[in-house]
Amino acid sequence: MITASEDNAQPVAGATGDWRQLWRESVTDARQLLALVGLSHLAERLPENDAGFALRVPRGFVARMRHGDANDPLLAQVLPQLAETEIAPGFSVDAVGDMDARSAHGVLHKYHGRALLIASGSCAINCRYCFRRHFPYGEEIAAAARWREALDYARQHPEVSELILSGGDPLSLATHKLRELTDGLAEVPHITRLRIHTRLPVVLPERIEADLLNWLQALPQQVVVVLHANHANEFDARVRQACAQLREVGCHLLNQSVLLRGVNDSVQALEALSEALFAAGVLPYYVHQLDRVQGAAHFEVDDARALTLIDGLRQRLPGYLVPRLVREVAGDASKRPL
Numbered sequence: 559m560i561t562a563s564e565d566n567a568q569p570v571a572g573a574t575g576d577w578r579q580l581w582r583e584s585v586t587d588a589r590q591l592l593a594l595v596g597l598s599h600l601a602e603r604l605p606e607n608d609a610g611f612a613l614r615v616p617r618g619f620v621a622r623m624r625h626g627d628a629n630d631p632l633l634a635q636v637l638p639q640l641a642e643t644e645i646a647p648g649f650s651v652d653a654v655g656d657m658d659a660r661s662a663h664g665v666l667h668k669y670h671g672r673a674l675l676i677a678s679g680s681c682a683i684n685c686r687y688c689f690r691r692h693f694p695y696g697e698e699i700a701a702a703a704r705w706r707e708a709l710d711y712a713r714q715h716p717e718v719s720e721l722i723l724s725g726g727d728p729l730s731l732a733t734h735k736l737r738e739l740t741d742g743l744a745e746v747p748h749i750t751r752l753r754i755h756t757r758l759p760v761v762l763p764e765r766i767e768a769d770l771l772n773w774l775q776a777l778p779q780q781v782v783v784v785l786h787a788n789h790a791n792e793f794d795a796r797v798r799q800a801c802a803q804l805r806e807v808g809c810h811l812l813n814q815s816v817l818l819r820g821v822n823d824s825v826q827a828l829e830a831l832s833e834a835l836f837a838a839g840v841l842p843y844y845v846h847q848l849d850r851v852q853g854a855a856h857f858e859v860d861d862a863r864a865l866t867l868i869d870g871l872r873q874r875l876p877g878y879l880v881p882r883l884v885r886e887v888a889g890d891a892s893k894r895p896l
C-alpha cells in the first residue's frame with residue numbers, strides 16, 4: 559500500500575477525495591483571480607463574459623503565480639484577455655478537424671498501433687489556448703457505455719497495443735471509474751501499454767492520492783503518464799512529490815507543452831522548463847505548435863521563430879532534454895515534425 563503522506567516534503571491532504579474539494583474551491587471569477595495576485599487594477603481590461611470560455615484555475619496553481627506581475631507566465635495561461643474576442647483569419651473553431659469524431663465515438667484511432675480514448679470532458683484548469691474553449695463539454699462522458707465501446711474497439715483491433723486515455727483530463731474521473739476500464743482490459747491482452755494524458759499532477763497534485771497510486775501500481779500494462787506543463791514555475795515541491803510518487807509505482811513520465819507567446823517563447827524559458835522537468839523525473843516529449851483555434855491567435859509563435867528557439871535549446875541542453883517540435887495536421891499518420 560502507498561500512503562499519500564509517505565514523502566513529507568510538504569503537508570499532504572490525506573484522505574481520498576480531498577482533491578475533489580480543492581477542485582470545487584477553484585477560482586472561477588476573473589476579478590477574484592486578479593485580486594489574489596495583486597493586480598485588481600487590470601480588471602477594467604477584462605473581456606465580457608470571460609470571452610465565452612469560463613475561467614477555472616485551482617488555488618494551488620494561483621499560489622505559484624508571481625504577485626503583482628501582469629506578465630506572469632502562469633497567469634497568462636488562464637486569464638481571459640480582450641485579444642481572445644478578435645477574429646483572426648486562419649483560426650477556426652475546429653482546428654484539429656476531428657471534433658465530430660471526438661464527441662461522437664470517444665475513440666480516435668488515427669495513428670498506427672495506438673488508439674486514443676476521450677475518457678473525460680472535464681479539466682481542473684481552463685487553458686485559454688485550448689481547442690476545448692469551443693467544446694467545453696460539460697461533465698463526465700465516460701459512462702459505462704463509453705468503456706464498453708472502447709473495449710469492443712480494442713478487442714476488434716489486435717494491431718493496437720497502446721490505449722491512450724485523453725480528454726479533457728482522464729484523471730478528473732474517480733479512480734473507481736478508471737478501474738472499471740482497466741478491469742475490462744484484462745480480456746484484451748494485446749493492449750500492453752496504457753498512456754494517460756493529464757495536466758492534473760501539475761495543476762492539482764493532490765489528485766495523486768493513495769487510491770490512484772494503488773490502482774496504477776496494480777496494472778499489468780506498462781503505464782506512461784504524459785504531463786502537460788508549459789513553464790518551469792508550474793513546478794513546486796508538491797508537484798515534484800506527485801511526480802516522484804507516480805515514478806515509485808512504475809509510471810514512465812513524459813511532458814508535452816505548447817509553444818505560447820508570452821509564456822515560454824524564449825530559449826531561456828524552454829531551457830528552464832526542461833531542467834525543471836528533469837529535476838522532477840520527467841522527460842520532455844513534445845512541444846506543440848498551437849492548434850489554430852479562434853481566440854488563441856495572440857499566443858501563436860511563427861514556425862521560423864519556433865525552429866530558432868529549438869535550435870537555441872539544442873545548443874544548450876543534452877539531446878534528451880530537447881523536446882520534439884511538432885504540429886498536428888489533420889489526415890497525417892503522426893504528429894508532423896517541423
Ligand SMILES: *Cc1c(COP(=O)(O)O)cnc(C)c1O
Nearest residue numbers: 666667668669672673674722893
Ligand atoms: C497525438 C495523438 C496520439 C499520440 O501520438 P504520439 O505521437 O504517439 O504521442 C495518438 N492518437 C491521436 C488521435 C492523437 O491525436
Ligand code: SF4
Nearest residue numbers: 681684685688726757
Ligand atoms: S488541461 Fe489540456 S485539455 Fe484541459 S483546458 Fe488545458 S490544454 Fe485543454
